[in-house]
Amino acid sequence: MNAPVRPGALSAGALPIALAEPAIRFEKVGKTYAARSGQQAVSALAGIDLSVPTGSILGVIGRSGAGKSTLIRLVNGLERATDGRILIHGEDVTKLTESGWRSQRRRIGMIFQHFNLLSSRTVFDNVALPLEIAGTPRAEIAAKVERLLALVGLADKSERYPAELSGGQKQRVGIARALATDPKVLLCDEATSALDPETTRSILALLRQVNRELGITILLITHEIPVIKEICDRVAVIEGGRIVEEGETFAVFTAPQHPTTARFVETVTGVEVPEHLASRLRTEARPGDSLVLRITFIGENATAPVISRLSAIVGIDVNILAGRIDAIAGQPFGSLLVSVPSRAPESEAVLGALKSLGLKAEVIGHVS
Amino acid sequence: MSPELIRLIWQSTLDTLVMVAVAGGIATLLGLPLGVFLATSKRGELFAAPAANAVLGVLVNATRSTPFIILVVAIIPFTRLVAGTSIGTAAAIVPLTVAATPFIARLIEGAVREVDQGLVEAARAMGATPVQIVRKVLVPEALPAIVLGLTLALVSLIGFSAMVGAVGGGGLGDLGIRYGYQRFMPDVMAVVVAVLIVLVQLVQSIGDRLARRLNKRLRHA
Numbered sequence: 001m002n003a004p005v006r007p008g009a010l011s012a013g014a015l016p017i018a019l020a021e022p023a024i025r026f027e028k029v030g031k032t033y034a035a036r037s038g039q040q041a042v043s044a045l046a047g048i049d050l051s052v053p054t055g056s057i058l059g060v061i062g063r064s065g066a067g068k069s070t071l072i073r074l075v076n077g078l079e080r081a082t083d084g085r086i087l088i089h090g091e092d093v094t095k096l097t098e099s100g101w102r103s104q105r106r107r108i109g110m111i112f113q114h115f116n117l118l119s120s121r122t123v124f125d126n127v128a129l130p131l132e133i134a135g136t137p138r139a140e141i142a143a144k145v146e147r148l149l150a151l152v153g154l155a156d157k158s159e160r161y162p163a164e165l166s167g168g169q170k171q172r173v174g175i176a177r178a179l180a181t182d183p184k185v186l187l188c189d190e191a192t193s194a195l196d197p198e199t200t201r202s203i204l205a206l207l208r209q210v211n212r213e214l215g216i217t218i219l220l221i222t223h224e225i226p227v228i229k230e231i232c233d234r235v236a237v238i239e240g241g242r243i244v245e246e247g248e249t250f251a252v253f254t255a256p257q258h259p260t261t262a263r264f265v266e267t268v269t270g271v272e273v274p275e276h277l278a279s280r281l282r283t284e285a286r287p288g289d290s291l292v293l294r295i296t297f298i299g300e301n302a303t304a305p306v307i308s309r310l311s312a313i314v315g316i317d318v319n320i321l322a323g324r325i326d327a328i329a330g331q332p333f334g335s336l337l338v339s340v341p342s343r344a345p346e347s348e349a350v351l352g353a354l355k356s357l358g359l360k361a362e363v364i365g366h367v368s
Numbered sequence: 369m370s371p372e373l374i375r376l377i378w379q380s381t382l383d384t385l386v387m388v389a390v391a392g393g394i395a396t397l398l399g400l401p402l403g404v405f406l407a408t409s410k411r412g413e414l415f416a417a418p419a420a421n422a423v424l425g426v427l428v429n430a431t432r433s434t435p436f437i438i439l440v441v442a443i444i445p446f447t448r449l450v451a452g453t454s455i456g457t458a459a460a461i462v463p464l465t466v467a468a469t470p471f472i473a474r475l476i477e478g479a480v481r482e483v484d485q486g487l488v489e490a491a492r493a494m495g496a497t498p499v500q501i502v503r504k505v506l507v508p509e510a511l512p513a514i515v516l517g518l519t520l521a522l523v524s525l526i527g528f529s530a531m532v533g534a535v536g537g538g539g540l541g542d543l544g545i546r547y548g549y550q551r552f553m554p555d556v557m558a559v560v561v562a563v564l565i566v567l568v569q570l571v572q573s574i575g576d577r578l579a580r581r582l583n584k585r586l587r588h589a
Contacts, residue, residue, distance in 0.1 A: 105495035
């Protein structure tokens with residue numbers, strides 16, 4: 001099977017724009033809240049170096065209080081950096097005045113966790129709001145809004161009020177509204193955190209579509225690892241106001257370097273040792289024990305009939321204890337917990353065979 | 369009841385309506401921008417001007433804590449300056465307006481502060497100017513609460529208007545005191561009270577209905 005191509009990792013030939021200036025670039029950016037009476041100055045962000053390649057989706061993941069909402073608000077000037085520079089399509093925005101920011105913001109869309117739709121306006125008028133603000137002629141607004149509502153699948157809800165919509169529909173209105181002024185960049189502030197898993201998937205699919213079809217660069221922040229797994233080409237992990245790890249989603253997920261990253265990705269990539277087994281695990285083998293292994297599959301291996309091949313090569317039975325096959329950023333990834341005989345010739349044969357098949361195997365312990 | 373009395377009650381009702389409507393109208397025109405300013409001018413807000421906010425806040429509180437009957441007397445020179453006289457229905461509109469403006473400003477401030485700050489942030493993210501945020505977001509979103517506040521203010525004004533008889537203002541309150549009380553005519557008093565009850569009921573139910581129609585936060589059946 002061919003591994004699907006990730007847009008973020010495309011060669012320059014396929015997508016020349018990937019070589020161009022990143023859509024957003026943070027250079028040693030810091031944000032410190034000045035000391036107030038009786039309070040110390042608070043450093044929210046420090047030494048942020050991060051590039052969001054044009055046309056990609058980059059996800060910033062972190063716990064609450066890690067600084068991710070400050071980070072995303074620096075991009076459209078809702079918060080101002082106190083150190084470093086931020087470049088948007090090569091233009092330094094750090095020194096912009098408030099009115100400079102206003103025209104800049106019309107080129108950056110934003111969607112929110114709680115949608116932030118105006119309850120007094122219909123769906124149509126909510127989507128029209130950014131165009132009214134930009135002074136777009138009325139006739140042009142009508143055509144544009146109809147087109148956007150069709151794009152997000154809400155053409156029939158045009159005259160409804162937000163209170164009459166479900167959460168997923170409200171976020172679709174939010175997306176249509178964010179796209180109204182034809183932005184090149186879309187900021188997503190925990191856009192799916194208030195939605196159920198199924199609705200989350202449909203909103204993520206829409207964001208993916210917006211990214212691919214309209215070529216809009218997306219910077220999103222989330223505390224939900226499935227969001228990253230589902231649509232992000234690249235991921236940055238933020239903790240204590242610093243980026244502790246950043247890279248292509250698949251690479252970061254399959255080989256996390258920082259303990260925080262490891263904890264986040266564990267929930268989607270790891271296979272826990274089942275309780276009944278964990279209590280019986282020993283580090284030393286006794287005669288007649290079984291060896292417990294965790295096998296990690298990456299890329300095309302994830303879908304290959306590995307276990308039957310293994311049995312065929314070494315001629316012993318492989319017992320599957322737990323497992324998971326999934327896709328990360330569109331690439332298959334799997335993890336299996338198996339047991340094989342602990343005896344030296346057999347276990348060594350198994351480990352050798354796994355190596356020859358190009359699989360990563362990790363010894364978890366021995367059980368009787 | 370003599371036709372003469374009925375004509376008097378009718379005239380007093382009209383006087384009350386005129387005083388309340390004119391004072392309420394002017395006070396709304398003044399109180400709306402004042403209330404919006406009070407709601408948006410603290411530190412870090414849209415029109416951040418903490419000093420002006422504090423000064424206006426004190427002024428508003430001072431006016432509101434002065435009992436109305438004392439306010440009426442205290443501002444007589446101002447009333448004379450504005451209305452040319454300090455006696456009569458036209459003159460009574462001045463203290464009514466002065467009393468209602470800070471009241472309405474506080475009600476509007478409260479209504480505007482209830483608007484979700486997320487909406488302000490969303491509008492800022494769209495590139496809206498502070499004035500656009502007020503006109504397109506804050507006031508429309510606060511409108512149901514503003515209408516309820518204005519209803520409350522009008523009902524209070526009807527009550528206040530009964531006191532302006534003290535400075536020769538007409539109206540139902542004045543009629544009740546002069547005929548119902550001083551001339552021992554309980555039937556006049558009863559009619560005055562009944563008319564006032566009907567007026568308040570009317571204002572309140574119109575306001576409630578309007579606020580409900582403007583409120584799109586509730587699901588429509």
